[in-house]
Amino acid sequence: MIIDVVSIFPDYLAPLGLSLVGKAREQGTVTINVHDLRQWTTDRHRTVDDTPLGGGAGMVMKPDVWGQALDSVFAHEELIAPHGDKEAAGVVSPDGAVTDGGESPPRRVLIIPTPSGQSFSQRHAHDLATVDHIAVACGRYEGIDARVADHYRDRGIEVAELSIGDYVLNGGEVAAMVMIEAIVRLIPGVVGNPHSLVEESHGEAGLLEYPVFTRPPSWRGLDAPAVLLSGHHGRIARWRRDQSLERTARRRPDMIEALDVTELDAHDQAL
Numbered sequence: 001m002i003i004d005v006v007s008i009f010p011d012y013l014a015p016l017g018l019s020l021v022g023k024a025r026e027q028g029t030v031t032i033n034v035h036d037l038r039q040w041t042t043d044r045h046r047t048v049d050d051t052p053l054g055g056g057a058g059m060v061m062k063p064d065v066w067g068q069a070l071d072s073v074f075a076h077e078e079l080i081a082p083h084g085d086k087e088a089a090g091v092v093s094p095d096g097a098v099t100d101g102g103e104s105p106p107r108r109v110l111i112i113p114t115p116s117g118q119s120f121s122q123r124h125a126h127d128l129a130t131v132d133h134i135a136v137a138c139g140r141y142e143g144i145d146a147r148v149a150d151h152y153r154d155r156g157i158e159v160a161e162l163s164i165g166d167y168v169l170n171g172g173e174v175a176a177m178v179m180i181e182a183i184v185r186l187i188p189g190v191v192g193n194p195h196s197l198v199e200e201s202h203g204e205a206g207l208l209e210y211p212v213f214t215r216p217p218s219w220r221g222l223d224a225p226a227v228l229l230s231g232h233h234g235r236i237a238r239w240r241r242d243q244s245l246e247r248t249a250r251r252r253p254d255m256i257e258a259l260d261v262t263e264l265d266a267h268d269q270a271l
């Protein structure tokens with residue numbers, strides 16, 4: 001997988017060089033390139049923003065600079081239709097994807113973090129972990145001119161306008177790091193013990209994870225649950241399941257509503 005991140009604050013993305021994501025980059029499991037948007041400006045002041053059309057507070061990021069940046073980032077995919085001329089790049093399938101008529105084209109996604117986006121979820125992370133090339137456009141100010149998303153959709157690139165939560169940030173960089181970590185950790189080989197990806201909050205069962213404990217069994221007068229020391233795997237599994245259900249009902253009743261009961265029953269039968 002190749003991930004290209006474009007930002008006016010490229011240093012903000014430095015933490016992507018650390019820990020598991022950093023190791024995955026070193027091992028070549030994922031390539032992450034961080035670009036300074038200003039390298040695509042053409043004026044002396046390296047301008048990336050302008051006043052909002054229709055008036056209003058703040059500034060909006062210019063479409064032309066973003067267009068130069070994203071064209072460059074996607075440029076090495078010769079199967080991308082040049083602007084306005086899809087046929088020239090090869091076979092155009094009904095859904096607008098451009099292929100050379102052979103194997104399916106590389107899957108390309110442009111992620112645009114935005115407070116007005118669809119809520120980023122573990123389901124998005126799983127889907128995006130299968131993508132060949134992801135570009136992340138980190139906006140600032142009041143956001144990126146809306147025509148940028150439309151333009152790349154028209155050129156056969158999937159565009160995902162995503163939000164990491166119902167609170168307001170100053171730009172897309174933090175959201176980009178959250179999404180990139182959630183996606184990259186799902187790529188095979190990145191997380192040491194793949195089993196740990198299975199029993200997770202927001203995982204397949206749709207429940208929050210159970211509380212975890214380690215040694216010592218008693219700490220400052222607080223004892224770990226005795227069942228965890230029993231060695232009885234069936235009882236431990238049942239206890240963990242009950243804890244997940246109780247925790248979810250208490251902290252995230254909305255998730256209980258969305259539960260697929262048949263999935264729950266199947267899990268219970270297996271305990």
Ligand SMILES: CN1CCN(Cc2ccc(Cn3ccc4ccc(-c5n[nH]c(N)c5C#N)cc43)cc2)CC1
Binds near residue numbers: 141165
């Ligand atoms: C007049 N009003 C009209 C509404 N705007 C709303 C607004 C627009 C931009 C910004 C700042 N910003 C710029 C790029 C950018 C990307 C992501 C996020 C972001 N915030 N929270 C998330 N979960 C995010 C994610 N993911 C914020 C961003 C803040 C607030 C205010 C002014």
